[in-house]
Amino acid sequence: xxKRRSRSRTVFLPVLLFILAGGLAAGYLYLSGGYRxxxxxxxxxxxxxxxxxxxKMYYPMGGFLQTEQRSVSPAIEDRRDAARDAINxxxxxxxxxxxxxxxxxxxxxxxxxxxxxVLYVDLSQEFxxxxxxxxxxxxxxxxxxYESLISNVQGITDVMVLIDGRQIExxxxxxxxxxxxxxxxxxxxxxxxxxxxxxxxxxQ
Amino acid sequence: MVVAIDPGHGGYDEGIVYNSPDGNRxxxxxxxxxxxxxxxxxxxxxxxxxxxxxxxDRYLGIYQRTRIASARRPxxxxxxxxxxxxxxxxxxxxxxxxxxxxxPVPQAPPAPAAGTGAAATNTTxxxxxxxxxxxxxxxxxxxxxxxxxxxxxxxxxxxxQSRDFASALEQSVTQAFPGKNVSYMEIPLPILDAMACPAVxxxxxxxxxxxxxxxxxxxxIARAVAGAIMTYGKE
Numbered sequence: 253x254x255k256r257r258s259r260s261r262t263v264f265l266p267v268l269l270f271i272l273a274g275g276l277a278a279g280y281l282y283l284s285g286g287y288r289x290x291x292x293x294x295x296x297x298x299x300x301x302x303x304x305x306x307x308k309m310y311y312p313m314g315g316f317l318q319t320e321q322r323s324v325s326p327a328i329e330d331r332r333d334a335a336r337d338a339i340n341x342x343x344x345x346x347x348x349x350x351x352x353x354x355x356x357x358x359x360x361x362x363x364x365x366x367x368x369x370v371l372y373v374d375l376s377q378e379f380x381x382x383x384x385x386x387x388x389x390x391x392x393x394x395x396x397x398y399e400s401l402i403s404n405v406q407g408i409t410d411v412m413v414l415i416d417g418r419q420i421e422x423x424x425x426x427x428x429x430x431x432x433x434x435x436x437x438x439x440x441x442x443x444x445x446x447x448x449x450x451x452x453x454x455x456q
Numbered sequence: 457m458v459v460a461i462d463p464g465h466g467g468y469d470e471g472i473v474y475n476s477p478d479g480n481r482x483x484x485x486x487x488x489x490x491x492x493x494x495x496x497x498x499x500x501x502x503x504x505x506x507x508x509x510x511x512x513d514r515y516l517g518i519y520q521r522t523r524i525a526s527a528r529r530p531x532x533x534x535x536x537x538x539x540x541x542x543x544x545x546x547x548x549x550x551x552x553x554x555x556x557x558x559x560p561v562p563q564a565p566p567a568p569a570a571g572t573g574a575a576a577t578n579t580t581x582x583x584x585x586x587x588x589x590x591x592x593x594x595x596x597x598x599x600x601x602x603x604x605x606x607x608x609x610x611x612x613x614x615x616x617q618s619r620d621f622a623s624a625l626e627q628s629v630t631q632a633f634p635g636k637n638v639s640y641m642e643i644p645l646p647i648l649d650a651m652a653c654p655a656v657x658x659x660x661x662x663x664x665x666x667x668x669x670x671x672x673x674x675x676x677i678a679r680a681v682a683g684a685i686m687t688y689g690k691e
Contacts, residue, residue, distance in 0.1 A: 315541075384470070384471065384472050384473050385472070385540050386472065386537065386538065386539045386541075386545070386662075387537065387545070387547060387643065387645060387657060387659065388539075388540075388545065388641065388643065389540055391643050391644070421519065422517070422518055424469075424471075425464060425465050425469050425518070426464075426537070426645060426647075427644070427645070427646065428518060428604070428646045430604070431604060436644065437644070438644065
């Protein structure tokens with residue numbers, strides 16, 4: 253009986269020592285950074301700066317209007333700020349833009365709030381001269397501009413584009429731009445999704 | 457059958473511009489004109505009467521185009537452009553679903569003496585009143601407004617026929633270029649809105665996707681389009 257107990261002790265002690273040694277080694281490695289368990293990264297809580305605001309933007313991309321939320325700082329205080337920020341964000345284009353539907357180099361010159369609820373946006377010549385797209389791209393360029401302003405600027409009912417202070421007939425020769433955009437890119441003018449989907453994956 | 461063909465862009469308005477790897481600068485305005493001329497030749501050979509809105513490299517605005525085309529009362533209108541993609545795009549006008557809003561009529565100036573015609577010449581079909589300024593001559597803004605409302609909704613009764621024409625065009629182009637996608641879209645396009653006849657805007661693949669320096673490309677597209685027009689005309 254004694255012999256049997258001493259044999260189980262001789263087996264149990266090395267196993268216990270081995271487990272202890274392993275635990276100590278793992279603890280050391282974990283604390284020293286030499287070993288990390290792969291875990292899905294927990295989403296970092298987004299700090300929302302108090303001096304910033306959000307804008308909902310509509311960008312023409314690949315035959316569609318894509319929405320993006322943009323943070324602007326300092327915070328928007330009035331509708332003039334909102335209009336200026338929305339226009340500048342629109343002209344900057346969407347994140348990681350690969351399809352340059354928005355003409356490069358275009359700048360905001362002036363803004364006017366008409367008494368009739370129309371926001372007059374005076375853009376630099378580049379908005380016209382650097383546009384080289386097709387009919388759908390031009391339509392989405394103007395529709396995205398209109399939607400981005402109507403969504404973010406309170407108290408306006410329509411948007412009118414001027415180039416270098418002047419009314420122009422068209423940006424790219426397909427769509428009129430000499431009237432407030434609400435009439436020219438009306439909300440019921442839904443482009444056929446099937447057609448666009450067909451176009452988006454165009455192959456040779 | 458009188459067919460109006462509108463080669464897109466022209467003059468300082470180049471349309472899509474593509475700088476090819478071999479150093480060629482291809483402007484859409486030139487390709488549009490080459491395609492339109494080839495289509496016109498094929499159609500004339502088939503017995504159709506054709507007129508082109510421009511036959512040289514010159515600028516025409518949208519209103520100028522609508523005026524020129526409307527004056528000839530075409531049976532069919534085709535505007536020729538290039539797309540930014542590898543696909544053919546066929547567009548038909550999208551008219552507003554809501555009832556047409558009443559045309560705003562600016563304050564009428566004092567009635568002119570009979571025969572001077574200031575009010576009469578400035579009154580558009582279906583409208584009343586005058587859009588001229590106090591001097592009898594319309595200001596540029598009034599002229600733009602008049603142009604806009606004069607032509608805005610003329611396409612409405614012809615939409616079913618325009619869709620049939622687009623369908624014929626789609627079939628013909630698909631047969632001629634089986635490797636290319638052909639899409640159909642309806643968006644508000646003023647050049648089509650203004651046409652009092654079946655009207656379609658065709659965009660051929662962009663110059664980065666199709667070699668327009670090859671005469672076979674131009675003649676192939678022209679043949680497909682002319683075939684569709686002749687088939688539609690017979691039907």
